[in-house]
Amino acid sequence: MSLGISFAFILYLFAMMSIGIYFYFKTNNLSDYILGGRKLSPSVAALSAGASDMSGWLLLGLPGALYAGGMNNIWIAVGLTIGAYLNWQFVAKKLRIYTEIAGDSITLPDYLENRFEDKTKVLRVISALVILVFFTLYVSAGLVGGAILFEQTFGLDYQTALWIGALVIVAYTFLGGFMAVSLTDFIQGILMFCALIIVPIMAIVLTGGWSETLKAVENVNPNHLDAFSGMTFLSIVSLMAWGLGYFGQPHILSRFMALRNPEDAPKAQVVGMSWMVIALFGAIFTGFAGIGFLDSPLENSETVFIALTEALFNPWIAGVILAAILSAIMSTIDSQLLVCSSAIAEDFYKSILKKDASAKELVWIGRISVFVLALVATALASNPESKVLDLVSYAWGGFGAAFGPVVILSLFWRKMTANGAFAGIVTGAVTVIVWKNIHGGIFDVYEILPGFIFCTIAVFIFSSTGRKASTEMSDTFDSV
């Protein structure tokens, strides 16, 4: 283990912990803890949405896919970029306004209940349930990624690496809540961004420039230069369908709700999209440059970013850059833990168990939930053979299909009702689970696509039957 790498890591973790402790003393109520009292500036909201969205996938998964398969892996990046753009363009501002008007909602289940005047609590409970199930798996997948990083960088054994990573992440989410998470996400977003610019540029320069890099890649496999190599129309559509997931990710939508004011959305959109596009290019070219730069093929293609960093930089700088990977993983896990804790505190505890719970009590319920959920997720992650990417794509698809069409239609269709929302969430989630477990032919398409379509159909059918939208509901819709 290098002293430089260790020092940079420890310094970084110490800084993140300090932010958590600082905000512990600034948190007075659940809204502060969950949404930071809607005080996020456009740039913090944008980078925090980007960093919490991209996770280790940006620094490990995408470069790894490019390294292993070449340019035909760009489709997922293209799809995600288009999805993120549409989300910022059409959802961010409207959702920020609507959540405030609809009973000052601070969580997605809260918003759905208030938007559809659902007195039965069914909508709140079913959406909180979907959140808890998918996020617990999501968090455990992230913890596995963190453990692999610690394991590879410091030579720790897997279990020790897993528990150290989990302890640090939980500590500052537990203490600081949303402001701590958003601020650390912001710092992590900048760190990831810089690492993704420096690493590919250095690798390409040291290979001898762009044309030498192309020559080296061609020597390995000429098909790596073609985005259409081995692709069918269906496989391209399937990869681009990842972009549909954006509309239903609770941890990203919560960034929109937390914007300081709705008029900040276009500013945040420019920062968010610029960050995302440049970071994705960085990830694509990291993997691509790795093909030419690294002499012997890597055993695990997803370690290409780590291998390049260790080969290109001295240990002190490498330590800082590798901390960016930890940043990416941490910034996603902490956001997801926070959304889960809000689902328990707000949607189960306050709504069903104790309606008159005090603000301080709810903050503590939220904190205890973070702790318990993290324990469950860590236990799930303790098997190093867990299929991380499978879990991530499952959860991303589940949220996108269950909530995506529901959120979009709730903002743009005045006749949508609670019945429609309920049917949409259940149909979307069930379609994803069923589709995932059938293989071959059309079922090889990423499950988010059929889930999204069936959810939309269910919302339309069930909103058109039963109780119509009330006048009050329509008036609120018109005022947004």
Place this chain on the structure above:
Amino acid sequence: MESLSLTCATWFWLLVPMPLTIVLSVINLFLHRGEK
């Protein structure tokens, strides 16, 4: 040397849709600049 470059279609899908979202976002910012 055709084989030593990315294909035109690859360059197009790599360099057009993604940067275009930044351009569209900037246009959107200017269109909404006066709003308060």
